[in-house]
Amino acid sequence: MKDTDINNIFQKEMMIIENALLEIEENEDLGNISIDKFAKLAKDYHNLLKLSKKVFKISDSQGKELKIKTTDISNILNNSHQGFLTFTNNLKVNKEYSSECLRIFEKRIAGEDITQLLSNGNSQKEKEFKETFTKIFEESVCENRKALLKKLPNIIHLRESIINLNYQLITQVIEGSKDLIMLVLTDITERQKIEDQVVYLSYHDKLTSLYNRVYMESIIPQLESEEAMPLSLIMADMNGLKLTNDVFGHESGDKILVNAAKVLLSSIRKTDYVARWGGDEFLIILPNTDKEKCEQVCEQINLKAKQVEADPIEISLALGSATICNPDTKIFELLNIAENRMYSNKITESKHIRRKIILNMKSTLYTKCFEDPEHFTRMQKMALNFLSFLKFRSDVIDEQIVLDFIELHDIGKIAIPKELLAKNETLKEQEWEIMKNYTEVGFRMAKSIDENFLAGNILALRERWDGLGYPYGLEKNEIPFLARFLSIIEAYDVMTHWRPYKKAISKEKAMEELKINKGKQFDPELVDLFLNNIEDIVS
CATH class of the missing domain: 3.30.450.20 (PAS domain)
Structure with a gap:
């Protein structure tokens, strides 16, 4: 409240008191008693008015302060x-x-x-x-x-x-x-x-959404009870995960793990537990499950894995199981038994499984790389015929090794983008660098199935006699014999048969191309031997 407002409140009273005081001064001859009383009354009234004005001033000031504080508190509360x-x-x-x-x-x-x-x-x-x-x-x-x-x-x-x-x-x-x-x-x-997510992530695998090792270790003591007996464990290990990561990249490897997790989840009951135990290992705990039922679950897992479409390879799991019938045996002891059985099975089947995975890629190779299955058949026939003219050489290779090499020689192309393989014009520098990787991919794939000899030849398949090939620029006899041998057969078959990205040329033109590149791309001695016996070799 303003000072002028306060004055206005007492304006009438002030005028009365001021007039009374003035009258007292002008009429001193009035009766002393009346004048004294009137004077005292007027003065008291005057003092009262002055005091009241002060009170109003103080009250108004405090009211303003209170209003400011109330507003501040309200703002704090409304924005908290x-x-x-x-x-x-x-x-x-x-x-x-x-x-x-x-x-x-x-x-x-x-x-x-x-x-x-x-x-x-x-x-x-x-x-x-x-x-x-x-x-x-x-x-x-x-x-x-x-x-x-x-x-x-x-x-x-x-x-x-x-x-x-x-x-x-x-x-x-x-x-x-x-x-x-x-x-x-x-x-x-x-x-x-956020807190729920943190708790979830602390007990679940981020990739597969299965329980993780931390969670499983926390519940194992609770499962060591009479109520859970008999109890079975299954340890599962992914076959071919490293191969998939090496060939197709870790994104494809992750996809395989996710698909495997779905297979495991669909093979168990809601009362069972499945977790990603390690990188490519899974653990399944089956309460109230005897040995026979546990084996049925293993069969179910294998069956469902086979039903999943290869993406990029089929799902294959090495399994090991164990069962206890009373809580006196600790689950971690059971886990060691199941793990040992799983590793034993994996070692026994490892090479066979990896080889099966790679050979199963051939169907994809036919589609993606525009490879005609007859291409491999023709190359095998020509190779066996060509070998018959090399019996006098000391470095002649066993026939089965040659056939296996033909089977795997281009397997690395599975990792090359389809659009590059189909391109019928000169590749750009960056595209060419990608294309050249396929022999290294094929090398790693052959190594993964312990075909070390074939791996070296796959890696050298695109080396040239003049040293201008890749990946290492080997020349002449530095290049393994089998790679030099097969490069001639493959070149001839590719030139003389139609492909979506190039037309076939005649037998005579193909022979001319081999002559032109003799001593450049190809081993000159082998080219001469091939051309001199071509009628018998390609028949």
Whole structure:
């Protein structure tokens, strides 16, 4: 309130007192008693008015301060992302509450029943809230009140939100005022989601969403009980994962792991447990499962694995199992038995499985690389015929090795993008660098099935007699004989047969190309031997 406003309030009274004082000064001959009394009254009245003006000034100043503080507090509460409200023993929300309450309850809540707001339509919860709040307001002992507050729930669910509740009892000291309960509401939905995600990730494998080793180790002691007996374990190890990572990249390897996890999950009951135990290992725990049923689960896993389409290779798992019938045997001891059996099976089948995986890629090779299955057949016939003219040489290779080499020589192309293999124009430098990788991929694939001799020849298949080939620029007799031998046969067959990206040329033109590249791309001695006997070799 302004000073001018205060003066206006007492304007009439001031005029009266000023006129009275003036009259006293001008009429000194009036009766002394009347004048003294009147003078004293006027002066007292004057002093009273002055004091009243001061009080109004002080009150107005304090009111302004109070208003500023109230505004500041209101701003703090409204921007704290927490809901603040109070209610008394009538359990109705008081008029003043923070703006966050509007968002939480999605409506204005002044005068609303607090128990209905918090119970979210659950009549049983509404009853419990009402009983507890009523007891708190009726109770006179402070400690008892606090004990009752602790019984109230700290978390409630409102629609899709999770709300944390904090209760504060406010005891009024002013006579006639009622005690309050202040309720602080905090929306912890996002925080809870993050915490739940952290807990989930701490017990689950991120890639496959299966349980992880930490979780399994935490529940194993609980499963060592009579109720879980008999109990069986299955250890599973992925076959060909390293091969897949080396050839197709880790993204494809991850895909294989995810598909394997789906196979395992679909082969067990809801009461069983399956986890990714390590890089390419899985652990299955089967409570209340004897040896016979465990073997049936293993058969189910193998059957379902075969039904999954190769992407990029078929799923193959080495399995090992073990069973206990009483809790005296520790599960970790059982785990060692299952693991040893799994490794034993893996070692026994390893080479066979890897070879099967690679040879199964041939169908993909035919489609992706535009390879005609007859191409391999023609090369094998020519190679065997060509070998008959090399019997006088000391480095002649066994026929079966030659046939195996033809089977695998281009297997590395499986990792090359289809559009590059189909391109019928000169490759760009970057594209050529990608293309040249295929012999190294084929080398790693052959090494993975312990075909070390063939691996070296696959790697050298695109070396040239003049040293201008790749990957190492080997020349002349540095290039393994089998690679020099097969490069001539392959070149002739590719030139004389149609492909989607190039037309076939005549036998005579192909022979001319071999002559031109004799001593450049090809071993000159082998080219001469091939051309001199071509009728017999290609028949």
